Amino acid sequence: MKSLLTPLMCALLAAPAFAQEKPDTEKRPSADQRIADLERRLDAMSRELESQKTGSAMPVVAEEGRFGLGAGASKVYAVPSGLSIGGYGEFLYENKAATLQDGSHVGSEKKLDALRLVLYTGYKFTDRIVFNSEIEFEHGGYSDDKPEGEVVVEFAYLDFLIHKAFNVRAGQMLVPMGFINELHEPPAFLGARRPMVERTLIPATWHENGVGVHGDLPGNLTYRVYLMNGLDASGFSASGIRGGRQAGKEANAQSLAWTGRLDWTPLPGVLVGGSFYTGNSNQTGTGAALTTTVWDAHAEYRARGFQVRGLYTRTSNSAGAVAALDVADPAREVGTRQWGGYLEAGYDLLRGSRQALIPYVRYERLDAQQQVAAGVFADGSRDRTLLTTGVAYKPIPQVAVKADWTRDENRANTGRDQFSLALGYTF
Numbered sequence: 001m002k003s004l005l006t007p008l009m010c011a012l013l014a015a016p017a018f019a020q021e022k023p024d025t026e027k028r029p030s031a032d033q034r035i036a037d038l039e040r041r042l043d044a045m046s047r048e049l050e051s052q053k054t055g056s057a058m059p060v061v062a063e064e065g066r067f068g069l070g071a072g073a074s075k076v077y078a079v080p081s082g083l084s085i086g087g088y089g090e091f092l093y094e095n096k097a098a099t100l101q102d103g104s105h106v107g108s109e110k111k112l113d114a115l116r117l118v119l120y121t122g123y124k125f126t127d128r129i130v131f132n133s134e135i136e137f138e139h140g141g142y143s144d145d146k147p148e149g150e151v152v153v154e155f156a157y158l159d160f161l162i163h164k165a166f167n168v169r170a171g172q173m174l175v176p177m178g179f180i181n182e183l184h185e186p187p188a189f190l191g192a193r194r195p196m197v198e199r200t201l202i203p204a205t206w207h208e209n210g211v212g213v214h215g216d217l218p219g220n221l222t223y224r225v226y227l228m229n230g231l232d233a234s235g236f237s238a239s240g241i242r243g244g245r246q247a248g249k250e251a252n253a254q255s256l257a258w259t260g261r262l263d264w265t266p267l268p269g270v271l272v273g274g275s276f277y278t279g280n281s282n283q284t285g286t287g288a289a290l291t292t293t294v295w296d297a298h299a300e301y302r303a304r305g306f307q308v309r310g311l312y313t314r315t316s317n318s319a320g321a322v323a324a325l326d327v328a329d330p331a332r333e334v335g336t337r338q339w340g341g342y343l344e345a346g347y348d349l350l351r352g353s354r355q356a357l358i359p360y361v362r363y364e365r366l367d368a369q370q371q372v373a374a375g376v377f378a379d380g381s382r383d384r385t386l387l388t389t390g391v392a393y394k395p396i397p398q399v400a401v402k403a404d405w406t407r408d409e410n411r412a413n414t415g416r417d418q419f420s421l422a423l424g425y426t427f
Contacts, residue, residue, distance in 0.1 A: 067159070067167075068176055068214060068224055069132075070185040072426040076122025076132050086120035088185045088426035092192065095419045102413035109416075114140040118154075130159040153248065154207050163215065169226070170211040172248040176224040176261040177275040178202040178296050178311060186424020187400040190307070190346050190360040193420055196386055197340040197366050201313050202296060203242035209251055212260075225260035229253040230279035233290045233317075236334035238379050240368045241292060241315060244281055255280035255289070269302040282321065290321035305351030307358075312341035323373040333369075333376055340366030346392070356394040360404075363387055380411035390420075399425045 066074040072086035092115045098108040115138065122132040133156040139149040157171030174182050180189060180198040184205060189195075198204050212226030229251040235243030246252065257279020264272050274297045282290040296313035315338040325332040346360035368382040390404020402422045408415040 065183065068174075068182050068222070070183045070188055070426070072185055073120050073132070073134060075120065076124055076130055079122075079124050081124050081126070084120075084122040084124065086122075086427055087118050089117045089424065090115040090186050091423045093421040097417040099416075100413065101409060101415045106416075115422075117141070128161050130161065132157060132159065154205055165215040165217055166213060167215050168211070168213055169224075172207055172209050173212070173226060173228070175206040175208060175228070175259050175277060176226070177206070177259065177277060177294065178204070178313070179298060179300070179309065180204045181206050185426040186402075186422065187394060187398060187426055190309075190344055190358065190390075190392060190402075191362060191388060192390065192402040192404050192422035193406075195311075195342050195344070195362065196364055196384070197311065197313065197342050200240045200242055200368060201315055201338055201340045201366060202294065203240065203245055206245055207247060208245070208257075209248045209253075210256075220265045222263045222265075223261065225258070228257055228259060228279075230255045230257040230283065231281040231292055232283045233281035233292070233331050233334075234283070234329075236281070236317070236331040238330075238333040238335075238369060238382060240338060241281075241294075241317075241334065244292075252283040254283045254285040257292075271298075271300040273298055281317070288321040288324055289318065291318040292316070305348040306345070307347075308343075308345045310341070310343045312339075314339045319371075319373055323375070325373075327375070332373060333379075335367075335369040335372055335378075335382070337371035338366075338368050339370050340364070344388075354396060356392070356397070358392045358394075359390075360392065361387070361389045381414050383411040384415070385409045398427060 065071045066077050072088055075086040076084035078084075092111075092113045094109070094111045094113070096109040099105050117137040119135050120133065121135070122130065124130050134154040136152045136154050137149070138152065142149045142151050153172060155172050155174050157169050157173050160168040160170075162168065176182060178198050180194050181202060181204040183189070184194065194204060208228040210226045210228030212224065212228075214222075214224040216222050229246055230253075231241060231244035232246055232252055233244055235245070237243055257277060259275070259277040261275030262273055266272070274295065276293070276295040278291065278293040280289040281292040282288065292315070294313065294315045296311055298309075298311040300309045301307070315335070317334055317336050319336040322332060322334060322336055342362055342364040344360060344362035346358040349357045349359070364384070364386040366384055369378040372378050386406055386408050388404050388406040390402060392400050392402040394400050400423075402420075402424070404420055406418045406420065408417060
């Protein structure tokens with residue numbers, strides 16, 4: 001690589017000499033600007049040379065993402081210009097126990113699912129204007145004889161990269177909450193399935209239309225703040241707010257919502273942060289405002305083969321507005337207060353090598369009906385405790401095979417234990 005870069009560096013270093021021949025009336029860039037431009041061009045050329053060396057016209061996917069996205073999802077930011085293609089996929093086998101925890105027999109349930117096939121497509125118009133998108137085919141995709149599949153646009157936005165500390169993003173975007181909603185590529189998280197807390201209370205994958213700003217601040221801080229269309233309370237239920245996502249499809253925008261996050265990385269491998277969402281979920285334009293507020297605090301540590309992650313979240317829905325709903329409305333059963341959290345840890349037994357073998361454990365607690373409106377009976381099955389133990393094997397960083405067992409208990413004793421096996425990849 002050094003032998004290839006040397007003549008390129010010489011040519012680039014010689015470039016300012018030509019700029020000096022321009023008339024003095026033209027404003028010349030400062031020394032710092034020339035150095036920054038030189039570093040940028042050297043980085044782009046080294047990436048291009050590496051891709052040629054591997055026989056690929058696209059950049060090699062990195063293990064870390066950029067601008068709040070996963071490695072595959074942020075590939076477009078690394079290309080010199082033009083088209084970028086990435087993606088990920090998941091296959092999932094689930095085997096639920098035949099017996100409920102109260103002793104009753106319900107029969108085993110076994111499924112083998114082509115869970116997701118995702119394509120990231122981006123286009124870098126200039127160094128300042130970037131388009132990025134994610135198109136997801138779920139459960140084998142959609143066809144007339146298999147209507148349970150679906151095709152979803154999970155994000156499609158334009159980034160206007162103005163400054164390291166201030167950039168503008170507009171379009172359909174991921175709500176920047178928790179860990180999984182933005183970083184959901186299979187090799188990026190432990191477990192054959194995503195944490196239950198981040199599938200229900202923070203309803204991943206959660207994406208809406210809007211506009212906002214993001215950037216990096218001094219002190220190793222990163223932030224994102226968006227104004228988006230709000231949730232639609234007509235889709236709420238006893239299981240939570242997940243059904244209220246509008247997903248950018250002719251979204252009712254009678255009421256808008258604010259969401260954002262702030263993360264601090266004091267040391268490499270250490271992350272501490274929080275995120276929030278708040279807005280009126282009454283999209284009818286009449287009646288009392290149904291304010292939904294979600295917040296979370298999260299932290300992560302990765303070093304010397306260890307990876308530890310923890311998250312705590314709370315959701316509130318204005319009790320008066322929920323109580324005023326029609327008694328037959330399923331949204332009336334939504335918890336006026338919900339809470340949950342999890343702690344997971346893993347250790348790479350093969351640390352230091354290209355491969356990884358990671359035993360892991362995850363403990364989760366959540367209650368989607370911690371408090372309910374007057375006249376609503378809280379369902380004990382919504383108060384859950386899950387313990388997942390398993391192992392993940394990565395022959396290369398972009399491919400993961402995961403197997404685990406989940407003990408799923410609830411206050412109604414209707415939980416079912418489950419064995420899960422997953423194959424995932426990203427590129």
